[in-house]
Amino acid sequence: MTSMNDRVVPPAARRRRRPTKTGVVLSEELIVETALRLLKEHGADALTVRRLGLALGADPTALYRYFRDTDDLLLAIADELIGRTLRTWRPAGDWRADLRDLGLRIHAGALSHPQAAVLSSYRVTGRVHEIEAVETILGVLRRAGFPDPDAVRIYHAFVDQSLAFAALDAASLALPRAARDAEAGVWRATYARLPADTHPHIAATARHLLVDMRRSAYPVALDMLLTAAAACLEEVTEHAGHAGPFQARAEDQESARP
Amino acid sequence: MTSMNDRVVPPAARRRRRPTKTGVVLSEELIVETALRLLKEHGADALTVRRLGLALGADPTALYRYFRDTDDLLLAIADELIGRTLRTWRPAGDWRADLRDLGLRIHAGALSHPQAAVLSSYRVTGRVHEIEAVETILGVLRRAGFPDPDAVRIYHAFVDQSLAFAALDAASLALPRAARDAEAGVWRATYARLPADTHPHIAATARHLLVDMRRSAYPVALDMLLTAAAACLEEVTEHAGHAGPFQARAEDQESARP
DNA sequence: ACCTTATGTCAACGGCGTTGACCTGTTAAG
DNA sequence: CTTAACAGGTCAACGCCGTTGACATAAGGT
Numbered sequence: 001m002t003s004m005n006d007r008v009v010p011p012a013a014r015r016r017r018r019p020t021k022t023g024v025v026l027s028e029e030l031i032v033e034t035a036l037r038l039l040k041e042h043g044a045d046a047l048t049v050r051r052l053g054l055a056l057g058a059d060p061t062a063l064y065r066y067f068r069d070t071d072d073l074l075l076a077i078a079d080e081l082i083g084r085t086l087r088t089w090r091p092a093g094d095w096r097a098d099l100r101d102l103g104l105r106i107h108a109g110a111l112s113h114p115q116a117a118v119l120s121s122y123r124v125t126g127r128v129h130e131i132e133a134v135e136t137i138l139g140v141l142r143r144a145g146f147p148d149p150d151a152v153r154i155y156h157a158f159v160d161q162s163l164a165f166a167a168l169d170a171a172s173l174a175l176p177r178a179a180r181d182a183e184a185g186v187w188r189a190t191y192a193r194l195p196a197d198t199h200p201h202i203a204a205t206a207r208h209l210l211v212d213m214r215r216s217a218y219p220v221a222l223d224m225l226l227t228a229a230a231a232c233l234e235e236v237t238e239h240a241g242h243a244g245p246f247q248a249r250a251e252d253q254e255s256a257r258p
Numbered sequence: 259m260t261s262m263n264d265r266v267v268p269p270a271a272r273r274r275r276r277p278t279k280t281g282v283v284l285s286e287e288l289i290v291e292t293a294l295r296l297l298k299e300h301g302a303d304a305l306t307v308r309r310l311g312l313a314l315g316a317d318p319t320a321l322y323r324y325f326r327d328t329d330d331l332l333l334a335i336a337d338e339l340i341g342r343t344l345r346t347w348r349p350a351g352d353w354r355a356d357l358r359d360l361g362l363r364i365h366a367g368a369l370s371h372p373q374a375a376v377l378s379s380y381r382v383t384g385r386v387h388e389i390e391a392v393e394t395i396l397g398v399l400r401r402a403g404f405p406d407p408d409a410v411r412i413y414h415a416f417v418d419q420s421l422a423f424a425a426l427d428a429a430s431l432a433l434p435r436a437a438r439d440a441e442a443g444v445w446r447a448t449y450a451r452l453p454a455d456t457h458p459h460i461a462a463t464a465r466h467l468l469v470d471m472r473r474s475a476y477p478v479a480l481d482m483l484l485t486a487a488a489a490c491l492e493e494v495t496e497h498a499g500h501a502g503p504f505q506a507r508a509e510d511q512e513s514a515r516p
Numbered sequence: 517a518c519c520t521t522a523t524g525t526c527a528a529c530g531g532c533g534t535t536g537a538c539c540t541g542t543t544a545a546g
Numbered sequence: 547c548t549t550a551a552c553a554g555g556t557c558a559a560c561g562c563c564g565t566t567g568a569c570a571t572a573a574g575g576t
Contacts, residue, residue: 007535009553016542016553026555049533059556061534066554070533071437122429126444131457134449138459152466153478160475164422167429171380186384191392199389201396208410217418220411227489228482265566267522274522274573284524307564317525319565328564 007064008072022057028066031056032076036116039077044115044174075127078120083129085109086136095144096226102137103162103222110166117170121163133159145237146229154229161225165218187213265322266330280315286324289314290334294371297335302373302432335371336378340387343367349394353402354484357395361420361480368424375428379421392417403495404487412487419483423476445471 011028019025034055038046049070053060067073085105091098110117124130137159141151172180192210196203269286277283292313296304307328311318325331343363349356368375382388395417399409430438445468454461 007554014553015544018541018554020555048531050531061557062555064534122426124441124444126448131449131452131460135457135460138463142459142462148463149466152463152470153475156470156475157479157482160423160426161419161479164426165418167426168380168418168422171425183382186382190384191389194389194393199393201400202389202393204400205396205406205410208407212410212414217411217414221415221419221483224415224486225479225482228485231485231489265523272522273575276523276572278524306562308562319526320524322565323523 006068008066008068020056020058020062024057026056026058026062026066028076031063031066031073032080035073035077036080036113039115039119040113044118047115047119074120075123075125077116078123079125079127079129081109081113081116081120082125082133086129086133091136091140095140096230098140099137099158100222100226103158104219106162107166107169107216107218110163110170111173114170114174117166118174121167121170145233147236150232150236154232157225158229161221162218165216165221169216169218184214264326266324266326278314278316278320282315284314284316284320284324286334289321289324289331290338293331293335294338294374297371297373301435305373329377332374332377333381333383335374336381337383337385337387339367339371339374339378340383340385340391344387344391349398353398354488356398357416358480358484360395361416362477364420365424365427365474365476368421368428369431372428372432375424376432379425379428403491405494408490408494412490415483416487419479420476423474423479427474427476442472 014027017025017027024030031052035047035052038052038055049063050060052063056062063073067076089102089105091102110121134155137155138151141155142148146154172183175183187210191202192206194202194206202209272285275283275285282288289310293305293310296310296313307321308318310321314320321331325334347360347363349360368379392413395413396409399413400406404412430441433441449460450464450468452460452464460467
């Protein structure tokens with residue numbers, strides 16, 4: 001796994017940290033924090049090895065003593081975001097309310113660091129914070145009474161839905177100012193003005209569209225997912241031994257991740 | 259808007275197409291098609307200006323006579339993808355089956371060209387294909403009997419969830435080979451080996467996790483969304499005049515009165 | 517047949533991630 | 547307290563990338 005001449009040594013084995021030319025003492029945490037700061041202050045394009053080195057007051061290539069490559073660094077950033085989100089979550093015992101709260105927190109956390117979320121929300125890190133999140137969510141579902149196959153399916157749908165919407169909305173938020181204004185204008189300038197004879201359904205609902213499209217669809221989608229999960233749980237507890245709904249069908253295998 | 263010394267001339271004004279050194283006659287369509295072929299055959303990393311030039315048999319910088327920059331080219335690619343997806347969709351009259359089919363097509367279309375999907379799925383284009391899609395989906399929902407506010411809310415959740423999952427799964431697929439293999443390995447090497455005393459829920463469901471996490475959660479999430487929508491429709495038609503579920507809460511509302 | 521000019525070509529710029537070689541302060545062993 | 551090993555910071559260089567400005571030339575209206 002880890003080759004002999006690997007530049008990166010595991011954090012636990014680090015002893016001889018010597019200061020850089022500018023006097024800064026590097027660490028994994030300092031690098032991740034600085035990267036998050038760079039992303040927040042100067043956008044997604046600002047995160048380059050050279051600029052990060054500059055921001056740290058160190059030679060850019062010093063990073064390679066802490067992270068195998070930029071992808072490795074990105075995973076560390078993603079995991080830190082997960083950790084920050086989990087740390088503020090207090091489950092209360094009601095599975096549906098707890099998951100709803102957690103989903104909204106994940107979403108909000110991503111939106112507070114849109115650039116980082118865009119780059120990292122689709123990654124599996126396998127790091128501590130992520131593992132803890134998986135364990136916790138699975139626990140909520142299993143304690144609620146979902147059989148294992150259903151618990152896993154619903155866990156997967158819940159997490160990926162949260163991350164997918166987080167990335168989507170973060171990407172919108174991370175757009176350059178001009179592009180974001182232009183997109184907002186499209187609904188007013190284009191959709192709201194379509195004549196009823198050529199586009200009857202848009203024209204009939206234009207008033208609702210203008211209001212609804214301004215905000216994220218995530219809360220609605222989340223509630224719909226939880227509603228369906230509750231229905232599944234009801235079925236399962238009423239007729240024990242019944243195979244749950246949402247069983248993936250054979251034809252859907254083509255959309256599998258390779 | 260269009261600056262004077264713009265390299266790109268509008269397609270309508272193109273007259274003097276002269277062949278490249280290798281005899282190929284360039285065009286916007288040829289470039290987009292070649293780019294899609296490159297993406298499909300050689301993966302996400304294959305789409306660079308230089309490689310595209312090579313594949314076309316032209317100097318790489320000739321592209322800048324047709325597209326302002328690579329982002330412009332990517333939007334053209336994305337637009338072509340929307341067109342292809344819509345063109346293959348045949349609604350049959352059953353709202354639930356039709357939406358399910360469309361959702362899976364959007365997802366599959368994005369996955370067949372991940373790079374383009376990742377960069378473009380969160381953009382509102384306001385172009386003809388997109389408008390047609392909005393009109394069609396709203397029509398499906400309204401004809402099914404959803405009141406306008408519910409139709410709009412469900413339309414929004416359906417479309418954004420489809421695009422969000424498309425982008426999420428496309429992003430996974432667009433990863434460099436090494437990173438993708440590494441992610442697959444994480445579930446096997448890390449999650450499947452967690453001891454039951456520290457991570458009981460993961461350990462209990464590891465077998466299901468290994469199977470389920472290999473494929474996209476989108477089909478499950480899509481079915482859950484449609485299940486919840488069906489439940490909403492049932493409530494609405496049974497007790498007419500009842501405000502549907504998933505009503506946006508007061509704190510999210512922005513009063514839009516006619 | 518000419519002249520404009522659209523369009524293909526070429527060379528070059530600056531930035532990127534990454535590597536291998538080098539150098540030096542920290543630290544643990546004696 | 548000394549000293550030798552070596553983790554970790556630095557440096558120079560490689561091969562990519564997108565993009566630009568200058569240049570060459572064939573197409574096509576006149």
